[in-house]
Amino acid sequence: MAHDCFDVHTHFVPAEFPPYLGLGQDVPWPSMVDAKPCHKTILISGKTYRTLADGCWSAARRIEEMPSMGVTHQAISAMPELMSYWLPLDDAKVLIRYINDQLALLIDEDRSRFFGMGGVPLQDVDTAIDELRYVVEKLRFTGVQIASHVNGVSIGDPRFEPFFAEAERLGASIFVHALRPAGTERLVGPLPPQAVAFPADIGFAAASMITGGTGAKHPDLRIAFSHGGGALLMALPRVQEVWGSNIPGLEVALTEAPIVTARRFFYDHVVLNPALLKLVVETYGETQVLVGSDYPFYPARLVHPHADFAAAGLSEEVVALITNANPRRFLGLA
Numbered sequence: 037m038a039h040d041c042f043d044v045h046t047h048f049v050p051a052e053f054p055p056y057l058g059l060g061q062d063v064p065w066p067s068m069v070d071a072k073p074c075h076k077t078i079l080i081s082g083k084t085y086r087t088l089a090d091g092c093w094s095a096a097r098r099i100e101e102m103p104s105m106g107v108t109h110q111a112i113s114a115m116p117e118l119m120s121y122w123l124p125l126d127d128a129k130v131l132i133r134y135i136n137d138q139l140a141l142l143i144d145e146d147r148s149r150f151f152g153m154g155g156v157p158l159q160d161v162d163t164a165i166d167e168l169r170y171v172v173e174k175l176r177f178t179g180v181q182i183a184s185h186v187n188g189v190s191i192g193d194p195r196f197e198p199f200f201a202e203a204e205r206l207g208a209s210i211f212v213h214a215l216r217p218a219g220t221e222r223l224v225g226p227l228p229p230q231a232v233a234f235p236a237d238i239g240f241a242a243a244s245m246i247t248g249g250t251g252a253k254h255p256d257l258r259i260a261f262s263h264g265g266g267a268l269l270m271a272l273p274r275v276q277e278v279w280g281s282n283i284p285g286l287e288v289a290l291t292e293a294p295i296v297t298a299r300r301f302f303y304d305h306v307v308l309n310p311a312l313l314k315l316v317v318e319t320y321g322e323t324q325v326l327v328g329s330d331y332p333f334y335p336a337r338l339v340h341p342h343a344d345f346a347a348a349g350l351s352e353e354v355v356a357l358i359t360n361a362n363p364r365r366f367l368g369l370a
Contacts, residue, residue: 039356041341042363043102044111044211045262045304045328049078049092049118050138058127065131066118078115085117091332093138095145098331102149105329106342111367112139113153113181115333116215121159121186128157132167140175151367152177153211158186161195165202172208178367179209179258184241185218192244192251200254207368210259214238214266239267242301243275249289251297258366260302260326264316272298272319302366304328305358306339310347317354325358326366 056065064081071077074090091097098110114135120128136154143152154171156164171177180203185191191212203210217237220229242261245251251259261268275294279286299321306328307313317325329339345355364370 039360040108041106041327041359042109042111042367043105043107043329043331043341044260044326044363044366045213045306046098046110046112046331047092047115047333048112048135048139048142049088049115050135051076051093053131054134056127058124058130060124060127063123063127065123065127080117086115089332093142095142095150099146099149101331105331105340107327107329109149109151109363110331111151111153111178111211111363112143113211113213114139114155116181116183116213119155119181119183119215120157121183123157125157125160125163128159129163129167132157133170136167136171136175136177140177143175143177153209154180156180156182156199158182158191158196158199161199164199168199168202168206168208172206177208178369179203179211181211181213183215184212184237185215188218190244190248191241192246192248194248194250197250197253200250200257200259204254204257208258209366209368210257211262212238212241212259213262214241234263235266238263238265239269239271242266242268242298243271245301246275246294246297247290249291251300252290252292255300258302258368260304260366262304262306262328264305264307264312265298265301265303265320268298269312269315269319299324302326302362305341305344306330306334308338310344310349313344313348314350317348317350317358322354322357323362323365326363327359 053066067079068076077087078085120131132155143150154177156167158164214234214237217233242265279294302324304326327341
């Protein structure tokens, strides 16, 4: 039986960027130049960052390509490098507002298929809360995307707790993506940091929401982690074991079992291995796993949801949860 399939991990880049009009010096402001056949190259500080297919900004291209992946709906968030936490706040506010407004134009082309996940300048919590309210209340997005850390500070740090409290109050969903991962100075060889270090980085983020107590304090917060939660899968049994020991102060810092908190979070299925995908489902629960593709950055041959589920041996009932019921809950559509 066919079901609607909601892909919660897809990315957007606007076709153009406004010129930099701020007062800063050497601000890493993005720009675009045309590339063939239907691509563009994004430049940051005048240097090539990535060549992009038109699926990044074209609703028509997305609609054309979604059937081949077995996807009927997409939640769309900006390319992670556009989150702009490292920009001066005034510049970040301008860029993020522009990207959110451009994303809204794409979403408006077909709100029956597309759902917006905006950006916020989380380097300043009060400003981030203002932008969260703007994208939820004015642009009618389902929530926002944030990074695994903010300039090296994990999202589970108490300074960010008011932001998550407001997201919980608004009923906004939060999608957490790895970005500028820790430990890159220890990598060896030509592979990009995303290939090796993203799983650790998103694992740090998810763990911090447990060990910092934010996940327990806000049980109604709908938060999802990219790439299956990464290394949390391996760390969680160790965290659970230590929590059950008699270390002074743990019962105050962690008011519930780490596994309980972890099983309230959501996780996309982008782990690129059937055995790992099955373990993600078994560890976090059938009701907490979501479809993700990283469209348009992963070729369809790498991430095809239904092929992934078949390879993992998931039942039709579990697939229906992952493709439909779970993302509806995460996005607040239930």
